[in-house]
Amino acid sequence: xxxxxxxxxxxxxxxxxxxxxxxxxxxxxxxxxxxxxxxxxxxxxxxxxxxxxxxxxxxxxxxxxxxxxxxxxxxxxxxxxxxxxxxxxxxxxxxxxxxxxxxxxxxxxxxxxxxxxxxxxxxxxxxxxxxxxxxxxxxxxxxxxxxxxxxxxxxxxxxxxxxxxxxxxxxxxxxxxxxxxxxxxxxxxxxxxxxxxxxxxxxxxxxxxxxxxxxxxxxxxxxxxxxxxxxxxxxxxxxxxxxxxxxxxxxxxxxxxxxxxxxxxxxxxxxxxxxxxxxxxxxxxxxxxxxxxxxxxxxxxxxxxxxxxxxxxxxxxxxxxxxxxxxxxxxxxxxxxxxxxxxxxxxxxxxxxxxxxxxxxxxxxxxxxxxxxxxxxxxxx
Ligand code: GLY
Numbered sequence: 611x612x613x614x615x616x617x618x619x620x621x622x623x624x625x626x627x628x629x630x631x632x633x634x635x636x637x638x639x640x641x642x643x644x645x646x647x648x649x650x651x652x653x654x655x656x657x658x659x660x661x662x663x664x665x666x667x668x669x670x671x672x673x674x675x676x677x678x679x680x681x682x683x684x685x686x687x688x689x690x691x692x693x694x695x696x697x698x699x700x701x702x703x704x705x706x707x708x709x710x711x712x713x714x715x716x717x718x719x720x721x722x723x724x725x726x727x728x729x730x731x732x733x734x735x736x737x738x739x740x741x742x743x744x745x746x747x748x749x750x751x752x753x754x755x756x757x758x759x760x761x762x763x764x765x766x767x768x769x770x771x772x773x774x775x776x777x778x779x780x781x782x783x784x785x786x787x788x789x790x791x792x793x794x795x796x797x798x799x800x801x802x803x804x805x806x807x808x809x810x811x812x813x814x815x816x817x818x819x820x821x822x823x824x825x826x827x828x829x830x831x832x833x834x835x836x837x838x839x840x841x842x843x844x845x846x847x848x849x850x851x852x853x854x855x856x857x858x859x860x861x862x863x864x865x866x867x868x869x870x871x872x873x874x875x876x877x878x879x880x881x882x883x884x885x886x887x888x889x890x891x892x893x894x895x896x897x898x899x900x901x902x903x904x905x906x907x908x909x910x911x912x913x914x915x916x917x918x919x920x921x922x923x924x925x926x927x928x929x930x931x932x933x934x935x936x937x938x939x940x941x942x943x944x945x946x947x948x949x950x951x952x953x954x955x956x957x958x959x960x961x962x963x964x965x966x967x968x969x970x971x972x973x974x975x976x977x978x979x980x981x982x983x984x985x986x987x988x989x990x991x
Contacts, residue, residue: 625844629763630855634783638763638851640844642836644790645676645751649684652749655785656686657720661749663690664708664735665726666699669753672796677726677751688724689715693731697883700730700769708738719743722785728754728801729761729889733779736767740782750787754797755805755839756890758789759812759846760867764854775875775883781859789847791840803832803927804890807870807897812846814897814918815869816853818968820845821921828925865972869962870896876947877934886935887928894927895934903976903984904963914967932991941985945978 624641639651652661661681665674670692681688691711693699712723723746725735732750739748750762768779794802806828813821824831824842831838850867857864874889874896881887887895901915922929931938938944948959960974 625840627844627847627851629851631783631858636783636785636787638787638789638847640789640791640840640847642790642792642840644788645673645793646680648677648680648751648788649682649686651788652722652786653684653686655747656722659686661686661688661722661724662712662715662717663688663724663726664731664738665690665692666695666731667692668695669727673726673753673793697730697770700734702769704734705738705769708734709742712738712742717742717746719746721746723748724751725749726751726753728752728757732757732762733767734769736782736784737769737779740767740780745782747785750784752787752789753793755794755802756808758843759805760808760850762787762789763847763850765858775878789843791836791843794839795834800888803925804888806832806925807890807894807927809842809846810921811869811893811897812849814964814967815866815970816849816968821967825921828921832925865960866962866970869970870894870900872896872948872959872961873899876944877938879947880938880944881934881936891928894922895929895931898922898929899984899988900962901964902988903961903980906980906984907963910964910966914964917967930991931988938989941982941989944985945981
């Protein structure tokens with residue numbers, strides 16, 4: 611991670627990261643200007659020159675015409691459905707609308723669906739593609755940082771249940787991911803930073819050198835340096851691709867990607883999945899708590915949690931629970947929310963803990979009193 615960042619607006623080169631999954635292998639392309647090249651990249655995958663695009667209204671206003679032009683350049687026709695923005699779309703009603711629309715559009719088994727949007731649209735469109743006619747292929751064009759570094763890669767698709775997030779879904783790998791770094795320019799700063807919470811996660815879970823690089827380059831990256839953004843996205847995607855290739859269905863190592871998520875999901879549930887706390891912000895706070903818990907259990911150096919928090923603070927991300935607007939319930943209530951986590955195994959909560967920065971591991975052996983103490987201390991501030 612020593613390369614210099616290019617000037618914003620400079621023509622960045624496109625990097626190709628492979629996700630090696632045998633017959634379900636695919637490429638993730640990372641670079642600026644990919645939307646304009648979408649037709650050329652997708653055409654070889656199509657059985658006929660048409661695409662059904664699922665997107666959301668805000669993204670459509672910004673990027674749908676750019677996508678249309680990129681596809682038209684290769685003679686590919688598209689039709690699009692723009693759903694309302696927000697997590698509320700990722701439920702049964704949104705899925706029904708998407709699937710019924712795809713059927714009305716006469717999308718055939720050999721056709722391709724394209725997801726243009728952030729994590730909500732990518733997860734929903736991927737699941738719609740998974741269940742439509744028992745499975746059609748799909749392309750991810752992630753427009754948020756969070757989607758580019760995490761949710762568009764790895765084939766986790768699905769919707770939320772009234773009882774919890776992401777509880778309904780399927781593993782369905784995309785056929786291609788186009789991560790256009792230029793699209794990140796239009797993100798509100800808070801959304802960009804929330805996605806950055808997931809970037810930090812990669813350093814913390816498996817690459818101390820990357821975390822150090824982020825400590826040095828994070829502020830310039832957040833300020834808009836496209837070269838640095840491309841490097842961070844490529845590195846994050848490469849880390850995720852390697853893990854997914856070894857453990858596609860999360861039988862083991864893939865659970866490391868959930869660092870910060872057990873705490874994070876509880877915080878999101880406690881704040882009603884609202885803009886009081888965005889997912890990536892919750893993950894950042896969750897990473898601090900996971901390191902606090904690891905330090906309390908004597909597993910990692912005592913200074914590690916402070917270093918994680920200091921980097922989040924330097925980036926302008928929340929790093930203390932008293933920064934969550936509207937307050938939080940007590941430790942017991944948060945522990946109750948954690949128990950609904952997908953990683954619960956035979957009734958036991960599993961945590962991603964760390965032996966140090968870049969050294970995460972999964973533990974099913976966390977004493978309840980240590981967990982309670984960490985939460986109580988964090989809630990006291
Ligand atoms: N977002 C975690 C995973 O894809 O496994």
